[in-house]
Amino acid sequence: MTGVRVAGVGLTEFGETPERTGRDLFGTAADRAFADAGVPRADVESLRYGNFMGELSERQGHQGPLMAEAAGVRAPATRYESACASSSAALRAAVRDVRNGEEEVVLVGGAERMTNLGTAGATEALAIAADELWEVRAGMTFPGAYALMARAYFEEYGGDREDLAAIAVKNHANAVGNDLAQYQREITVADVLDAPPVAEPLGLYDSCPISDGASALVLVSDEYAERTGVDAPVAVTGTGQGGDGMALQDRDYLARTPAADEAAAEAYDDAGVGPGDVDFAEVHDCFTIAEALALESLDLYETGEAIGAARRGETTRDGELPVNLSGGLKAKGHPVGATGVSQVAEVTQLLRGDHVNSDAVADAEVAVAHNAGGTVASCIVHVLEVAA
Amino acid sequence: MSDDPTGARDAGYDDFLDAAEAGEAYYLSCPEGHGSLPPRTVCPDCGDPDLAEEPLPAAGEVETFTVAHVATPAFADDAPYVTAIARFGPVRLTGQLRGVDPDEAEAGLPVELAVEASETTGRRLLAFRPR
Ligand SMILES: [Zn+2]
Numbered sequence: 294m295t296g297v298r299v300a301g302v303g304l305t306e307f308g309e310t311p312e313r314t315g316r317d318l319f320g321t322a323a324d325r326a327f328a329d330a331g332v333p334r335a336d337v338e339s340l341r342y343g344n345f346m347g348e349l350s351e352r353q354g355h356q357g358p359l360m361a362e363a364a365g366v367r368a369p370a371t372r373y374e375s376a377c378a379s380s381s382a383a384l385r386a387a388v389r390d391v392r393n394g395e396e397e398v399v400l401v402g403g404a405e406r407m408t409n410l411g412t413a414g415a416t417e418a419l420a421i422a423a424d425e426l427w428e429v430r431a432g433m434t435f436p437g438a439y440a441l442m443a444r445a446y447f448e449e450y451g452g453d454r455e456d457l458a459a460i461a462v463k464n465h466a467n468a469v470g471n472d473l474a475q476y477q478r479e480i481t482v483a484d485v486l487d488a489p490p491v492a493e494p495l496g497l498y499d500s501c502p503i504s505d506g507a508s509a510l511v512l513v514s515d516e517y518a519e520r521t522g523v524d525a526p527v528a529v530t531g532t533g534q535g536g537d538g539m540a541l542q543d544r545d546y547l548a549r550t551p552a553a554d555e556a557a558a559e560a561y562d563d564a565g566v567g568p569g570d571v572d573f574a575e576v577h578d579c580f581t582i583a584e585a586l587a588l589e590s591l592d593l594y595e596t597g598e599a600i601g602a603a604r605r606g607e608t609t610r611d612g613e614l615p616v617n618l619s620g621g622l623k624a625k626g627h628p629v630g631a632t633g634v635s636q637v638a639e640v641t642q643l644l645r646g647d648h649v650n651s652d653a654v655a656d657a658e659v660a661v662a663h664n665a666g667g668t669v670a671s672c673i674v675h676v677l678e679v680a681a
Numbered sequence: 682m683s684d685d686p687t688g689a690r691d692a693g694y695d696d697f698l699d700a701a702e703a704g705e706a707y708y709l710s711c712p713e714g715h716g717s718l719p720p721r722t723v724c725p726d727c728g729d730p731d732l733a734e735e736p737l738p739a740a741g742e743v744e745t746f747t748v749a750h751v752a753t754p755a756f757a758d759d760a761p762y763v764t765a766i767a768r769f770g771p772v773r774l775t776g777q778l779r780g781v782d783p784d785e786a787e788a789g790l791p792v793e794l795a796v797e798a799s800e801t802t803g804r805r806l807l808a809f810r811p812r
């Protein structure tokens with residue numbers, strides 16, 4: 294079985310560009326990934342592409358071939374949909390096929406156009422990741438679902454809005470120098486606590502923004518990198534996926550995310566590393582509470598302990614375990630279908646040393662990326678390492 | 682009227698709402714005792730096709746709730762409203778908690794199931810009332 298290297302990464306700016314089409318966004322991200330990789334487009338054997346709400350925001354299905362054209366790639370192309378984990382699903386499939394020897398060079402990515410729908414429209418579109426009959430018809434929204442989880446967490450393990458606010462403050466601080474991030478400004482705990490409520494106990498600053506953007510990676514096999522001399526110092530060494538009941542009401546736990554437990558355990562095992570080896574993490578903080586849930590599922594914290602991690606300074610950029618040095622979904626933005634691959638792109642740059650925040654993790658060798666779909670009915674985790 | 686935005690009737694779900702309106706709400710139980718909600722071909726926990734309808738316990742208990750301020754267009758006139766998850770024996774349900782001041786809502790609150798209407802669309806929805 295061959296190893297898998299990240300030869301190149303490409304991201305668009307995340308933010309509000311309602312006039313830019315999905316094909317425009319993805320074409321830009323892919324172009325940047327090819328420029329970074331130095332791999333000829335002609336060597337690409339497939340495109341694996343993640344997108345969630347294209348039918349609603351652009352009236353566009355069958356996006357695989359469209360995005361291959363946008364990227365200038367003549368290769369079979371498939372769209373993957375797994376809600377907010379769509380592009381991680383695309384990446385996981387690509388990693389496995391490169392390892393199998395089926396393909397040597399794969400273009401992976403994702404894109405989402407959202408802000409053209411407006412806040413109400415995007416809220417409605419996001420809600421389709423929940424159970425239409427048993428959740429959405431009762432009025433449950435996506436922020437509402439995470440608010441239900443946050444309240445359940447407070448009841449079961451403790452924690453409060455200030456703990457959550459510290460997560461938002463940290464991730465905003467991390468995004469300040471990231472010129473791809475949607476919000477490149479610091480906020481205070483008071484800003485978070487005083488913001489208008491979205492779904493109590495979550496307010497506006499507990500929530501990631503609605504974003505447009507795209508992401509892309511050029512993945513190659515070890516053999517391809519050796520044969521061609523392509524510079525690809527970071528390897529994807531572990532992949533894992535877990536699942537849970539679709540609706541929150543049907544889960545064993547309201548304040549834990551077993552799908553992420555499963556994904557993390559599989560990814561660690563696959564990479565031959567343990568949580569103690571992890572130097573930093575990018576996790577799916579669509580809402581502040583989600584970062585705490587993720588860190589516990591990744592086994593970086595005991596259950597019930599991660600809620601105060603940011604407030605204690607443990608996950609800040611100068612803490613023991615920096616989390617979301619990109620700014621996270623919270624400050625960098627969350628163009629749904631682009632998110633998973635963008636996390637891996639940021640991790641790759643942090644490990645290579647060419648990220649604006651690389652200094653915070655100068656000696657890092659192992660990192661994880663955690664990407665969740667819906668209310669973590671789906672979760673995909675990848676382990677990345679500096680290749681020996 | 683139909684509760685589905687497409688106008689179609691959703692077998693299982695609409696049957697459940699009809700039954701709940703008649704005070705005869707039920708859940709599905711497999712021989713292992715796993716509870717689930719319709720429509721189901723098999724038990725989601727163990728795959729057993731032998732599912733029996735059992736009466737939903739009348740007494741429920743709120744496990745978690747949120748006051749939703751930002752709604753989808755289908756609930757624009759309902760906001761702010763309280764969404765809750767309540768346990769009724771072996772199953773949980775998601776619904777709007779009504780008849781309680783949001784400040785008085787809390788985990789552990791005893792509730793009963795009701796079928797009420799969205800103030801925005803008039804479509805039926807599951808609701809909880811204090812018991
Ligand atoms: Zn069963």
